[in-house]
Amino acid sequence: MIADLIQFDFLRNTFLTGILIGIIAPLLGTFIVVRRLSLIADGLSHVTLAGIAFGLFLEKKFTFILLPPLYSGLAFSVLGSIFIEKLRSVYKSYQEIAIPIILSGGVGLSVIFIALADGFNTELMNFLFGSASAVSQGDFITILAISILVVLIIYLFYKELFTLSFDEEYASVSGIHSKQIHLLFIILTALVIAASIQIVGVLLVSALMTLPVAASMRIAKGFKQMMFLSIAFGELAVMIGLTSGYYLNIPPGGTIVVVAILILLITIGMKKLRIRKA
């Protein structure tokens, strides 16, 4: 496999991208889970699918337009995230209603664009379940740029994001610009989802953001420790998932999620053992 990694650019791109999303998806996932926004990732991934379907439709019908599906997916995802925030401010007492609206809207648009692009093709299947060979050099550079941006912004705004996540009311009273920071955060989430989709797939991207966090939450002491453990678990799941997906010739999204679930089960077991011993 190492020889293949050296020989084939696409494989190297996929593994390097895997390393990146193994960091950024659980990193943002930590904040998403503690803020009880886990389902937002699902909503946004379906909007991203609509964007990708739109890109594929343009590619097929208007061959002179050169818009890689990753970019149309990114654009839809970011717009979707801003729309979710708008909906959440309109339905203040029923904020979760924004998720089914955006999710069904995303699926609806996807169906339309897929049909207009003359149905399913292999490329679309890759986006649904992830692929070990979908990442081009250009896509890798875009995802690298997104990863640097995400890590930098989380580093710069860590204390504000943590304060906001722990106690939104207190954050607002103490003068933190909660609305603006939340919007920035949700846009970052949209970028990470769009970046992760090529490896994990639309249907499983939220799992990579939430499962490592669910596992680390069981054993971590403190928020920072949970964040680093989530990244370690996410990275482990991506690496084992991609490698086994490559050897078994199956979409890596499935194997990544199964490994993440196994890690979760192990941490639950560890916690139970620790309680029994105590």
Added chain:
Amino acid sequence: MNDKSIISLQDISYSYEKKVVLDHINFTIDKGSFIGLIGPNGGGKTTLIKLILGILKPASGSISLFNQPIEQFKDWRKIGFVSQKSNSFNKGFPATVFEVVSTGLTSKIGYFKFFTQKHKASIKKAIELVGMDEYVYENIGNLSGGQQQRVFIARSLVSQPELLILDEPTVGVDTENVKRFYELLHDLNRNQGITLLLVTHDTGTVTKFATDVACLNKTLHFHGKPGDYEKLSSEELSRAYGHSVNLVSHDH
């Protein structure tokens, strides 16, 4: 408004739609005082606090904070706040006592700046001040209600406020811890020189610790010394509360 007052509300009124909650209130908080703000549910206590904190804007009247009109006031770190809801935080949130208290410095430090050793030392000092130094790296969800409330006070103290506002902080805290809690407030007021405004229903206990008592039910029915409050007749108390009331003193 006198020389000593740090908060002054003049002729303040506030309504939720058509329901008048505060009706022409004049209220001052003097530096170094410990005011127990009491009154029936729906009497406007929390609204009054939200007005002081700038969360709500009065329909009429003016508010000044530390000799500045509230509209121009920027130095919010001078005012610490422990809300009624502090204790209803997500108990599963994996944050240590240190991390929770550190959030009290977030806005003071400002954007694009990071915690220094000095900040970390002041976080530990605030935790020590509320007697929680044994639990610095314990997850807050593992602590008792009374201990959690102490952590929230430490969070408010870490930015070294001159005024600490507490909105019914002892709800859900057991009796023994409530007593220790009042002793802590007494110490903060007497020995640390922090001015306190405590909203509570616990009339009997607050009259023992506070330097002043204010009774609010749409209008300010009483604002004076605890001794004078205890001398109020049942009729006067019932008028303030809108129903029959007898004052019972106890030590918890």
